[in-house]
Structures are given as C-alpha cells and as structure tokens.
Amino acid sequence: MVNSILVVDDEAEMREMLVDLLHDGGFAATAVEGGVAMAQALDQGRYALVIIDLRLKGEDGLTLARGLRARSSVPIMILTGKADDTDRILGLELAADDYVMKPFNPRELLARVRALLRRSVLAAGGEAGSRERCAFGDWVLDLDARRLFNAQGEACALTPGEYQLLEVFVRHPNRVLSREQLLDFTRSEDSEVFDRTVDVLVVRLRRKIEANPRQPRYIRTERGVGYAFAATVTRVA
Incomplete structure (x- = not known):
C-alpha cells in the first residue's frame, strides 16, 4: 500500500x-x-x-x-x-x-x-520520455527519475534530503552557496529546516559520492560562508 x-x-x-x-x-x-x-x-x-x-x-x-x-x-x-x-x-x-x-x-x-x-x-518517478540528466566526474544524476548512478550504471541510494541538496549543487556548480541559500533552495513548505541540517546532509553526501570524504573533490567547504560544488557539470542524453 x-x-x-x-x-x-x-x-x-x-x-x-x-x-x-x-x-x-x-x-x-x-x-x-x-x-x-x-x-x-x-x-x-x-x-x-x-x-x-x-x-x-x-x-x-x-x-x-x-x-x-x-x-x-x-x-x-x-x-x-x-x-x-x-x-x-x-x-x-x-x-x-x-x-x-x-x-x-x-x-x-x-x-x-x-x-x-x-x-x-x-x-521514484520520471520513468518515461526524454530525461534530464547531468554528469559530473564519474556520476550521472537523473533529474527526472531523481536517481544517482555511478560509472558502472549502478544506482546510489539517496534519501529525499540528500537528493534535494545534490540537485541544488548540480544546478549551481562552481558557485559558493551560503547555508541560508541552501536552506532556501531545499526547504519544504511543510518542514522547518534548521541550519545544521545542511552540514549533516553534506557529510552524508560526501560519504556517498567522494572517493575520500575527508578530502572532498566535489563538495568544497568555503569557511565562514558555506559550500561550493567544484565540478564540471554537463548534460547527457
């Protein structure tokens, strides 16, 4: 059900x-x-x-x-x-x-x-028709199906919050985003998100997409400001 x-x-x-x-x-x-x-x-x-x-x-x-x-x-x-x-x-x-x-x-x-x-x-949606997919590094984010795939085509499980944050990063690459901006981008109208949520989701995303979460390649910390997604993002078929 x-x-x-x-x-x-x-x-x-x-x-x-x-x-x-x-x-x-x-x-x-x-x-x-x-x-x-x-x-x-x-x-x-x-x-x-x-x-x-x-x-x-x-x-x-x-x-x-x-x-x-x-x-x-x-x-x-x-x-x-x-x-x-x-x-x-x-x-x-x-x-x-x-x-x-x-x-x-x-x-x-x-x-x-x-x-x-x-x-x-x-x-779980977005199965048919033309898809909007974005590639960065060894990853492909399917923005219609809302799923992340590695270089082997295997899906990487993301929670709704993790997906929302990653989509924001992919749509705004190489741009420093403050915590307040990230909260505005990801905030649900029905949810009260507190400031530390962003930091927690970043930690979780790094564990999933970074080869070394302690030395992140993609999600860079901009001290005193927020985060930047340091990647070349391209649209793929």
Whole structure:
C-alpha cells in the first residue's frame, strides 16, 4: 500500500495515538514496540514511511534507523523527546530524513509525513520520455527519475534530503552557496529546516559520492560562508 506507515514506539498509548492520528489523516498505519517486531513487519509488507522513537526500552532508535537505512531508502522520521539539537543532528546524520519533537502538534506531524511522502514519490518517478540528466566526474544524476548512478550504471541510494541538496549543487556548480541559500533552495513548505541540517546532509553526501570524504573533490567547504560544488557539470542524453 502506497501510504502505509510503520510506527515503532515502546509506549502503548503513543502507538495507539499515532495510529489513530495517521488513520484520521488518511494513511494506513501499523505500530510495533521494538526492533524485532519492526524487522518482522518490514519482511512481511511494504511501507512508504517508518516513524521510529529515539528512546526505546533496551534499544537505541538511532541504531534501528541506521540499520534500516543500510538496507532500504524508505523515508525515516525520528521521534525525540529531548529539547537540544544533539539528537536531531545525530538522527539526521545516521539516516533519518526528518524528526519531530515530543510532545508534538498533530497537524505538524501530519504535515511532515505528507511532505516526506511527496518527496519520496517524486524520487521514484520520471520513468518515461526524454530525461534530464547531468554528469559530473564519474556520476550521472537523473533529474527526472531523481536517481544517482555511478560509472558502472549502478544506482546510489539517496534519501529525499540528500537528493534535494545534490540537485541544488548540480544546478549551481562552481558557485559558493551560503547555508541560508541552501536552506532556501531545499526547504519544504511543510518542514522547518534548521541550519545544521545542511552540514549533516553534506557529510552524508560526501560519504556517498567522494572517493575520500575527508578530502572532498566535489563538495568544497568555503569557511565562514558555506559550500561550493567544484565540478564540471554537463548534460547527457
């Protein structure tokens, strides 16, 4: 089911509340209490989004998210009850596409869910007709299918946030872009993106496209300003 969502939370009341909220928002939702049940649910069905509580009894939600990201590009949303930025940044760096703070506004959560699902659907589209493709180095970014391919034609899995940032870089090569500009280019109307998100996504992109992420060839840091995509970008058929 396209709009089927899996919720992972060890609090029964929270699971029930989230399932009811998602159902009221027009989504199919299943809730489980931990990693074992999550793995079983993922083996038995297809989900468009997984929502994972950061603090599970006896388990680490970040570890679950990282394990899921290693095997799937399904959008991941982290639920966190802590007020500081540390968990949000770690969650985004380790795999999540978005986070929601507890306690949350139900309308905000539904808006963020819809935004992630829209980006995911766009990332899977663009199969027919003439394509807009851009090549840089050993990579080809298909802007219609929203997919990245290496020199061997193998797809490199990108989360919606990673794809959005890479598309901005590819469309603005050899130009210094401030964090504020990158936020403006990638910001969703339904999402409140904070400044450190850009830095986290850059780290993740470097791990995927750079031969040596510590000495990046493509995504260069311009200290005190932002980033520049140092590459010759060409259109390909």
